[in-house]
Amino acid sequence: MSQTNKTAIVHKPSFMNGDEFRIPVFKLLKQDGTPYKQARLPELDRDQALRIYRAMLFTRVLDERMLSAQRQGRLSFYMQSTGEEATVVGSTAALDDGDMIMAQYREQGALAYRGFGLDEFMDQLFGNEHDHGKGRQMPIHYGSKALNYLTISSPLATQIPQATGYAYGQKMAGEGHCTITVFGEGAASEGDFHAALNMASVHRVPVIFLCRNNGYAISTPAHEQFSADGIAPRAFGYRMKVIRVDGNDILAVYQATREARKLAVEDNQPVLIEAMTYRLAAHSSSDDPSGYRSRKEEEAWRDKDPILRMRLWLEGQGWWSDDDEKREQESRRREVLEAMKAAEKRRPPALETLVTDVYDRVTPALAQQLADLEVHVRKYPDAYPKSAPYLDDDKAAGGRDHG
Amino acid sequence: MAEMNLLQAINSALDTAMAADDKVICFGEDVGVFGGVFRATSHLQEKYGRDRCFNTPLVEQGIIGFANGLAAQGSVPVAEIQFADYIFPAFDQIVNETAKFRYRSGNLFDVGGLTIRTPYGGGIAGGHYHSQSPEAYFAHTPGLKVVVPRNPHQAKGLLLASIRDPNPVLFLEPKRLYRAAVGEVPDEDYELPLGEAEITQAGSDITLLAWGAQMEVLGKAAELAEKAGISCEIIDLRSILPWDVETVAESVLKTGRLVISHEAPLTGGFAAEIAATIQSRCFLYLESPIARVTGLDTPFPLTLEKEYLPDHLKIFEAIKATIDY
Numbered sequence: 180m181s182q183t184n185k186t187a188i189v190h191k192p193s194f195m196n197g198d199e200f201r202i203p204v205f206k207l208l209k210q211d212g213t214p215y216k217q218a219r220l221p222e223l224d225r226d227q228a229l230r231i232y233r234a235m236l237f238t239r240v241l242d243e244r245m246l247s248a249q250r251q252g253r254l255s256f257y258m259q260s261t262g263e264e265a266t267v268v269g270s271t272a273a274l275d276d277g278d279m280i281m282a283q284y285r286e287q288g289a290l291a292y293r294g295f296g297l298d299e300f301m302d303q304l305f306g307n308e309h310d311h312g313k314g315r316q317m318p319i320h321y322g323s324k325a326l327n328y329l330t331i332s333s334p335l336a337t338q339i340p341q342a343t344g345y346a347y348g349q350k351m352a353g354e355g356h357c358t359i360t361v362f363g364e365g366a367a368s369e370g371d372f373h374a375a376l377n378m379a380s381v382h383r384v385p386v387i388f389l390c391r392n393n394g395y396a397i398s399t400p401a402h403e404q405f406s407a408d409g410i411a412p413r414a415f416g417y418r419m420k421v422i423r424v425d426g427n428d429i430l431a432v433y434q435a436t437r438e439a440r441k442l443a444v445e446d447n448q449p450v451l452i453e454a455m456t457y458r459l460a461a462h463s464s465s466d467d468p469s470g471y472r473s474r475k476e477e478e479a480w481r482d483k484d485p486i487l488r489m490r491l492w493l494e495g496q497g498w499w500s501d502d503d504e505k506r507e508q509e510s511r512r513r514e515v516l517e518a519m520k521a522a523e524k525r526r527p528p529a530l531e532t533l534v535t536d537v538y539d540r541v542t543p544a545l546a547q548q549l550a551d552l553e554v555h556v557r558k559y560p561d562a563y564p565k566s567a568p569y570l571d572d573d574k575a576a577g578g579r580d581h582g
Numbered sequence: 583m584a585e586m587n588l589l590q591a592i593n594s595a596l597d598t599a600m601a602a603d604d605k606v607i608c609f610g611e612d613v614g615v616f617g618g619v620f621r622a623t624s625h626l627q628e629k630y631g632r633d634r635c636f637n638t639p640l641v642e643q644g645i646i647g648f649a650n651g652l653a654a655q656g657s658v659p660v661a662e663i664q665f666a667d668y669i670f671p672a673f674d675q676i677v678n679e680t681a682k683f684r685y686r687s688g689n690l691f692d693v694g695g696l697t698i699r700t701p702y703g704g705g706i707a708g709g710h711y712h713s714q715s716p717e718a719y720f721a722h723t724p725g726l727k728v729v730v731p732r733n734p735h736q737a738k739g740l741l742l743a744s745i746r747d748p749n750p751v752l753f754l755e756p757k758r759l760y761r762a763a764v765g766e767v768p769d770e771d772y773e774l775p776l777g778e779a780e781i782t783q784a785g786s787d788i789t790l791l792a793w794g795a796q797m798e799v800l801g802k803a804a805e806l807a808e809k810a811g812i813s814c815e816i817i818d819l820r821s822i823l824p825w826d827v828e829t830v831a832e833s834v835l836k837t838g839r840l841v842i843s844h845e846a847p848l849t850g851g852f853a854a855e856i857a858a859t860i861q862s863r864c865f866l867y868l869e870s871p872i873a874r875v876t877g878l879d880t881p882f883p884l885t886l887e888k889e890y891l892p893d894h895l896k897i898f899e900a901i902k903a904t905i906d907y
Contacts, residue, residue: 312686315685332678340650341654343644343648347651370641374648378644381638538727538824539694
């Protein structure tokens with residue numbers, strides 16, 4: 180209503196298309212790791228800077244190792260976050276660890292920053308008996324209640340209105356927490372995105388919408404996804420605060436998110452952040468980008484590597500050296516390989532996990548379906564190598580996973 | 583006890599739930615100060631404040647997405663979809679999100695606190711888009727509970743149970759009965775069990791099964807049948823998912839005959855599921871094929887709605903055909 184009251188009146192038809200507003204890009208660090216002249220860097224102590232950097236580096240190492248494991252046929256599927264580590268880790272680092280993260284699927288760096296164990300990553304990737312998700316979802320669908328990271332769901336954008344609702348609950352609880360939801364510029368075309376932003380603005384909800392504008396939705400380039408100036412201007416339609424940031428600039432992402440969090444938590448103002456970045460890797464292990472983009476374009480973005488930029492800044496601070504880099508990379512690689520070997524040897528989840536967690540309790544109909552299935556598996560054990568060898572162990576254990 | 587219509591019973595259930603638990607939050611299109619287009623949420627905003635009972639923008643996928651997140655956070659959202667006909671923009675959120683939240687996270691997260699209320703069904707001259715009965719779509723989705731009350735007393739008890747059930751519930755309200763069905767409803771807090779059918783009339787010759795508004799129609803058909811000397815056992819399924827196979831099977835083992843009725847179209851309707859299960863459970867005891875009396879396999883019509891609907895006369899004919907088979 181208040182908007183309508185202020186409406187100016189004209190007497191000639193006058194059309195606008197938003198080009199009147201150009202949204203700038205917030206940057207602090209140049210690619211050589213030095214700050215821009217006018218830039219005022221956020222306060223970031225050595226410990227936290229290294230926590231951030233190690234999480235980014237770990238993510239890169241994990242992604243490289245797991246993609247090659249997928250190529251070797253050891254893993255069914257994988258998705259890399261390569262090139263987008265600063266967007267994901269920098270934003271996570273700017274939050275309180277008690278804030279909720281509702282991610283899309285390329286945000287393993289957030290978990291790495293919050294301390295998700297290497298075995299937890301591996302157990303999910305291999306869908307073994309220790310996987311929190313009990314082997315029910317494809318690789319990379321991580322979740323952690325302890326780390327406030329909602330389990331990933333494949334359908335795109337569904338987490339965005341959920342973040343609005345979750346944050347509404349946080350506001351009601353009054354404990355000073357917010358929710359961040361992360362999604363790609365392609366997912367922002369879904370209706371759920373618009374529903375979420377509108378509701379967040381109307382209901383004044385402490386939520387941060389972080390768009391990773393990485394240039395591609397699988398093969399579809401951003402210019403075929405929308406005709407406007409990116410995702411950021413959409414915030415105006417909802418009268419929401421918005422900032423566009425260089426997503427490969429760790430300090431800019433960190434500072435933008437910190438200030439967004441302040442707006443969200445202290446004033447219940449939702450914020451949209453558009454992080455301009457680039458998906459250096461393929462969409463997933465099933466995708467081959469050579470069919471839709473040029474090497475030259477990829478190389479240009481490789482030169483803007485966010486990890487290298489942060490490393491150069493850390494070196495300039497005297498907080499990191501070539502030796503540190505070498506040691507960190509080697510030890511993380513070794514740990515990843517060891518954890519992978521252990522995880523792929525672990526047994527699959529018990530047969531009964533097929534029917535648990537559909538409801539809080541197994542219904543009689545599901546119990547019957549499980550019983551029938553077990554009889555069948557016992558009859559043809561060779562056809563069901565993931566369950567048949569373990570049936571008697573599970574019986575002896577007296578039901579492994581009820582509840 | 584007070585005399586209430588079905589809407590007042592729903593309102594009383596919501597009031598009771600909100601008074602008992604601060605975490606219960608009611609929202610949807612027009613549910614705020616207006617109290618909903620049918621007035622199911624009347625006075626709730628006045629009583630519990632704008633934070634706990636409010637209007638949402640007109641966006642069903644947003645309402646249910648928001649509700650999923652709110653439930654995951656630990657609140658107890660009761661989301662209203664103004665008409666079941668308009669639930670489909672939220673289909674993805676319900677089917678891919680609500681229903682799978684617990685399973686896909688290995689029980690790390692769940693939206694068990696969520697209840698979705700929505701008026702369904704015909705007989706109010708509502709045409710295509712104010713008349714549909716979409717229960718079968720949702721019955722095909724493991725992880726949801728689907729509940730339909732038949733009268734005011736049932737509505738209050740089942741809605742309170744739905745709100746407190748640790749699983750997400752789709753609560754379909756028979757809007758034709760909103761003001762038409764009147765009955766005694768306890769003022770106090772009470773719950774009726776989910777997943778349990780109820781035998782509303784014992785009989786020996788034939789079992790009649792339905793839910794929601796169709797129960798009234800079944801009753802009229804049974805009266806005609808009684809006059810023709812046929813003793814009907816009438817069952818209200820109450821929960822479509824999970825459904826109470828035992829009560830239905832036991833009754834059919836006794837009567838040897840079953841007529842199922844719903845307003846939704848025949849093909850792929852929930853009666854088909856019941857018929858398949860009951861024939862496999864009761865095959866040697868059946869005296870005649872299981873009959874389905876349903877809407878036609880057409881969109882819900884307007885002028886000829888009476889012709890479309892499975893009324894008491896169509897059910898009566900099915901009863902006679904089943905008996906005389």
